[in-house]
Amino acid sequence: xxxxxxxxxxxxxxxxxxxxxxxxxxxxxTITFIQEMLYTIGGTTVTQPAFNAIVSYDATAxxxxxxxxxxxxxxxxxxxxxxxxxxxxxxxxxxxxxSTTASSTPTPAATPTPAATPTPAATPTA
Numbered sequence: 001x002x003x004x005x006x007x008x009x010x011x012x013x014x015x016x017x018x019x020x021x022x023x024x025x026x027x028x029x030t031i032t033f034i035q036e037m038l039y040t041i042g043g044t045t046v047t048q049p050a051f052n053a054i055v056s057y058d059a060t061a062x063x064x065x066x067x068x069x070x071x072x073x074x075x076x077x078x079x080x081x082x083x084x085x086x087x088x089x090x091x092x093x094x095x096x097x098x099s100t101t102a103s104s105t106p107t108p109a110a111t112p113t114p115a116a117t118p119t120p121a122a123t124p125t126a
Contacts, residue, residue, distance in 0.1 A: 010041035014050055029057035
């Protein structure tokens with residue numbers, strides 16, 4: 001016999017936790033939106049995986065742009081192709097920054113190898 005259930009006040013929110021783009025060499029790319037549920041009760045938040053939305057890449061699909069704060073449609077649209085261009089540019093920029101950082105980071109000096117201890121010369125015999 002368990003304890004009696006109690007009613008509690010809280011919130012539930014569904015959100016996208018991660019976006020994965022699979023771009024095979026030969027084939028149509030897919031985009032997976034990995035979602036989670038956030039339940040907040042009494043100041044404590046618990047997360048739980050939610051369903052994943054998987055879509056095939058359609059370069060010309062018109063996606064309504066939402067206001068990031070209100071989620072209201074802005075009236076503008078964007079295509080997956082435009083989003084891909086932005087992400088590819090972000091990738092190229094990140095790689096160039098990583099290359100710059102790597103080339104400007106001094107390489108630590110190699111630890112010198114200790115010199116060999118000289119062997120004493122043999123004393124000549126007469």
